[in-house]
Amino acid sequence: MQKTIIIIAGPTASGKTALSVKMAQLFNTAVISADSRQCYREISIGTAKPSPEELSAVPHYFINSHSIREEVNAGIYEKLALQYAAAIFEQHDVAVMCGGTGLYIRAFAEGIDDMPDISPGIRAHLNEQYALHGLHWLQQQLQERDPGFYATAEIQNPQRLIRALEVLEATGKSITAFRSATRVQRDFNIIKIGITLPKELLHHNIHYRVDQMIAAGLVEEVRAVNPYREHNALRTVGYQEIFQFLDGHLSLEQAIEDIKTHTRQYAKRQLTWFRKDKAFQWFDPRDTGNILEYVQQKLQ
Structure with a gap:
């Protein structure tokens, strides 16, 4: 078998x-x-x-x-x-x-x-925005820019949302394209x-x-x-x-x-x-x- x-x-x-x-x-x-x-x-x-x-x-x-x-x-x-x-x-x-x-x-x-390399600048910028505007801002950004991923994302998890936004910023593509x-x-x-x-x-x-x-x-x-x-x-x-x-x-x-x-x-x-x-x-x-x-x- x-x-x-x-x-x-x-x-x-x-x-x-x-x-x-x-x-x-x-x-x-x-x-x-x-x-x-x-x-x-x-x-x-x-x-x-x-x-x-x-x-x-x-x-x-x-x-x-x-x-x-x-x-x-x-x-x-x-x-x-x-x-x-x-x-x-x-x-x-x-x-x-x-x-x-x-x-x-x-x-x-x-x-x-393999996920694309992300420049430290993009990561730092998104972390700053998260610190300033909170989880709701991350959710809003992702919902507007990558609704397909947002529909199944763990939206209470800021690290997951930041990761998806990093990939968008770095490549112009949804993180789902790399999955x-x-x-x-x-x-x-x-x-x-x-x-x-x-x-x-x-x-x-x-x-x-x-x-x-x-x-x-x-x-x-x-x-x-x-x-x-x-x-x-x-x-x-x-x-x-x-x-x-x-x-x-x-x-x-x-x-x-x-x-x-x-x-x-x-x-x-x-x-x-x-x-x-x-x-x-x-x-x-x-x-x-x-x-x-x-x-x-x-x-x-």
Whole structure:
């Protein structure tokens, strides 16, 4: 049988982790995370890592593998994930990949292009503008100048927005032009499973999860990583809002409401991203029987 990766993707709080563990147990194999933040040891609550029980049920790669002091990006992830897959394939015919970071999944499945060099002047100018005018200015600029990328971008993450604007300034082209030019053919088979829930249920799960994170000590976790707040992994939903609370700009109640709102928006963007890839077959995660039947058919 050709070696196969089963990719399970979809919006946050849709049930990807539970399904991936079940799938890995079925094939007696391991899970490779495709989440850009769960690799960091210092942040666990706000990243919704698999539980200790899930982590011990099957081997996991790219969970707690790095320190927040290290920078990880899609190019680094592509190389690491290919190494993880090769290691799993030494023992097994099937591996499972699970996560919601669309760019990481694309880098693994198709390869990622080298990004253009950016002059320090462009970078400095955009960082100055961000310092002066804030996140809203970055969002506005990108929405006007690169609406295609903006539609799926992580718009609460200033570093991602600055990166996209840098590429625009330097080349006159959208950052997406550098992400789809060359598609690598992998020497293994890829089965893509997309999962999502009805909107009301997904939103309920998101709100419940945020409340659980607060109860589990999210504020203390964010306080502990305050020295690294400029790191890309912390410029995201769940961390930015609590930093705002710790700085005295928001009440805790408002910060929690903002996390819920921004997480719903992020989930919508994840769906937009994954639905553009027609190779994904979509399921309700509660329909495990149908999902497993589809995977078995594809494997034959």
